[in-house]
Amino acid sequence: MPASLAPSFTPSPLVDHVRPQALALPESGIVEVFNYGRTREGLIPLWAGEGDLPTPSFIAEAATRSLAAGETFYTWQRGIPDLRAAIASYMTRLYGVAEDPERYFVTGSGMHAVQVALALTVSAGEEVIIPSPEWPNIAAAAEAAGARPVYVPFSFDAGRGFRLDLDRLESAVTPRTRAIFINTPANPTGYVASLDELRGVLDIARRHGLWIIADEIYGRFYYAAGEGGLAPSFHSIMEPEERILFVQTFSKNWAMTGWRVGWLEAHPSLGDVIENLIQYSNSGVAAFMQRAGVAALERGESFVAHQIERAKRGRDIVAEGLASSNRVRFAQPEGAFYMFFGVEGEDDTRQLALKLVDEANIGLAPGTAFGPGGEEYIRLCFARGEAQVAEATDRLVRWLKR
Template sequence: MTSRASTPPGLPLSPDAGDDPYLERVRDHVRALPESGIVEVMNYGRDRPGMIPLWAGEGDVPTPPFICEAAATALHAGETFYTWQRGLPELRIAIARYMARTYGMAENPDRYFVTGSGMQAIHIALAMAVGAGDEVIIPSPSWPNAAAAAQKAGARPVYVPFAYGKDGFSLDHERLAAAVTERTRAIFLNTPANPTGFVATREDLEAVLALARRHGLWIIADEIYGRFYYGQPGGAAARAPSFHDVMDEGDHILFVQTFSKNWAMTGWRVGWIEADPRLGQVIENLIQYSTSGVAAFMQRGAVAALDQGEAFVAQQIARARKGRDLVADALIATGKVDLVKPPGAFYLFFGIAGRTDVRSLGLTLVDEANVGLAPGTAFGPGGEGFMRLCFARGDAQLAEASRRLVAWLEGTATA
């Protein structure tokens, strides 16, 4: 059961007044923050009977019991007091172990700082890196929250479109380099990427790092889908190329991470920042003055996830790979979609012949196919003409969603 199942009728509550003069006292850059374009279609379709919701970046599996039990045990044991602003030492050690076995890092707990979500990790990374008047380079289309968090910090996102061709999305290094100005302070790179499925090669990472070094920029590395990588045979050790493979000590890279995807903990809001330990006090202060830490009992769940969760993660990845093939093969077979199977993350990002207004297409698909997809326009420049479909779900549901989408495509896609 999700919280949505028990929503009282008539809620969310009354609509907002958009241009009310009451809002004039809100700071401009905050008032200008965009509403999430994913939420719009979710709110439109949320309560439809039989709806298959493939719009959000989350799977359909609740958090596994061994994680819930670790948290509940700590909660009942009274771990309900203020705790370490940088995170429980035990959790920082568990993260260090996890990163050592997954990325071959030296095991150094000083590098890891527990945050109240991957989103908060991004928020804190951006707070360190940028302020009013600065620019952040973001390959686009991209998950919109990074750009919005930069705007919230007073900075301006500078979008550099991915190249797009028969092999899917790729980084355009010339355009990236050309986007650097004297106001640029950071490059935000998400790989494997939401929504495109783009995965940076080692050479891509070396080029971005060289660019950042040349201009004295921060890199904010969002590798949260690093385990969801289909570019090589699967297995527990498989993972996408990472800045960890190419960086040196002394590079200015801030890694943002989350428990949401690997361990089916989207609703928990727990993540971490990985950074040079010299940033420790700054990060601690930013945590202190934004949320003052993460519940200790939730952190006990996170320790269980890291220490006992590898089999679960492997299942999740195998399931996503299967889901990707199931839906992508069915859609491609219609000949009516522009779709390249993505090498990473858990989204298909594709165009439908003759349909360019994807914002209304999202609502149409709710009405006519009872399947929820997110419009590409929710992901910024370059997203026009695309729809995002999350395939991190079970076979039966994905087969039914494919059947509905194929039927809809064959009935109307050329209309």
């Protein structure tokens, strides 16, 4: 080609050329407030879904030992055998699942497990049903893949809090529906599905030939049954070859939010497909991170119990404070570690979150971040030490009573 015909460079804004589904993705509504307040001195941060404890040293040291031993090469795409075995043993101990390491696939975070679960089930143009308000990343991950989240609003009553309406759930099914996403105990609502409700969801899924993507990552943070109880789980009612994928994470139970390690639980007959989806998304998880996972599962029970106890105490402190304000609409969450409440006279919760940074020096997450039905609420994470939760509650209640 003669030089004179060489195309010249005509700049236009690069974002004009980005894939529309990527461009349309929402910014995390939590991140906005976080960035607004992150440098405020003395601010008590209750916006993120994490506690204030760093990862216990016996877990971190397992990674350190592995690193020092040179476990820095490519490893098994499905996870190292030791970790898959440890997960299997843990799940059998907790849920009575038949012990089979081939059910578990190590992922680079619970979020990555969600992404793999969606890639297994929902194509561009198809639909996934999501009860809402809900942790926003599920819907956004579906949208990034070109799929469509279909929200089914929870109902709310002051006595029982957020409840799932099974009729409404079923009427959201269309010929394009491929999966139902169920998070229980739920973030941000604190909703916990009863075993009967899970049976109802399973019936709907069977009737319409749908997958269930089950997020039971807060299963151990369950308050109704008293300490140490487990929230009702699909594990108790499913058949071995049920069309259910469980997403899991090390983040919450073992204070490993920053690690980005989780797992996907699925029938072993899906192993080859899942291995490929891992290969072609992040190609596995560092072996030395996985050693930490083994330590967490095998030696982490007392730490998990300590975390649950703290969250339970945190929940009580916040609930007592909010009740005393007489301006707040909330119900005691039955599980997870969030208080999701509405404030009389404060309909714009994005503004409310920014005001609480400026005027109360506490960081909360606006309900606008959690999809349809969340707009009038604000989320507070109470998985922290008693003194800090009490101080934050004091600041909040004083602000409410101004």
